[in-house]
Amino acid sequence: MTILVIGATGRVGRHVVDQLVQREAAVRVLTRDPAKADFFAGVEVVQGDLLDVDTVRSAFTGVRTLFLLNAVTGDEFTQAIITLNLAREAGVTRVVYLSVFEADRAVNVPHFAVKYGAERMLEAMGFSATILRPTYFIDNEVMVKDVIVTHGVYPMPIGGKGVAMVDARDIAEVAAIELIRRDTAEAALPSETINLVGPDTLTGEAVAAIWSEVLGRPVAYGGDDPSGFEANMATFMPKWTAYEMRLMAERYVSDGMIPLDGDRARLTALLGRPLHDYRETATALAQA
Numbered sequence: 647m648t649i650l651v652i653g654a655t656g657r658v659g660r661h662v663v664d665q666l667v668q669r670e671a672a673v674r675v676l677t678r679d680p681a682k683a684d685f686f687a688g689v690e691v692v693q694g695d696l697l698d699v700d701t702v703r704s705a706f707t708g709v710r711t712l713f714l715l716n717a718v719t720g721d722e723f724t725q726a727i728i729t730l731n732l733a734r735e736a737g738v739t740r741v742v743y744l745s746v747f748e749a750d751r752a753v754n755v756p757h758f759a760v761k762y763g764a765e766r767m768l769e770a771m772g773f774s775a776t777i778l779r780p781t782y783f784i785d786n787e788v789m790v791k792d793v794i795v796t797h798g799v800y801p802m803p804i805g806g807k808g809v810a811m812v813d814a815r816d817i818a819e820v821a822a823i824e825l826i827r828r829d830t831a832e833a834a835l836p837s838e839t840i841n842l843v844g845p846d847t848l849t850g851e852a853v854a855a856i857w858s859e860v861l862g863r864p865v866a867y868g869g870d871d872p873s874g875f876e877a878n879m880a881t882f883m884p885k886w887t888a889y890e891m892r893l894m895a896e897r898y899v900s901d902g903m904i905p906l907d908g909d910r911a912r913l914t915a916l917l918g919r920p921l922h923d924y925r926e927t928a929t930a931l932a933q934a
Contacts, residue, residue, distance in 0.1 A: 794861075804853065
């Protein structure tokens, strides 16, 4: 049987496909733009949109297990609900769903609230699901690298509580492990939730200090006020998205993203290796 990967061409999804191929799984991806789907030979690529019901129905043919990663869009919740309904209609109940850390608590952040709604649907409709709840992606720093290097300021308002940033490679490998585990099980497995966190819980000041060491010159933390962050985001993305990013940043400042006892030990045991840390990405970006 085939594993269907939705959200395969992004930072996490691409790694998920690679990890599944390494494990010799049969993989099909559904994407709006096949030109971006430059995967290994043997990966089946289907062109389609999650709001195109006929295409999604067809994509589920011969599928036993689903990886679902919904992009942050204005209709994210509609896409998630339709996809999960069509999965259930096709008899696909084994799911790995990419949610977000503390999705049940951040009720005012749209894409957090949406993901918690999908989590509730997975539970209420009897799916056999692994819900992955990642924190802030270390890989997001690609977006702010130029500000850091050019202006000597770390601009992300992540606050002083601490955020256990996670690497996309770690997210993807855990996802692949869970997909294979569910796909190869003789019967449906109990649902569970896994927090995906990094090895260090970092404040804004701590991140700036890492960049100062990596670059060999001072980098300051831009502070907790999200106004400038929102204004900057609005220069290259829709204003509603920039505002949503502001709400997310306010959540970092007020609550942080702090692992529970045992989260890190669980991940390192699952992966059989240490977690990728922030300094590794900062160093790579500085050298790029």
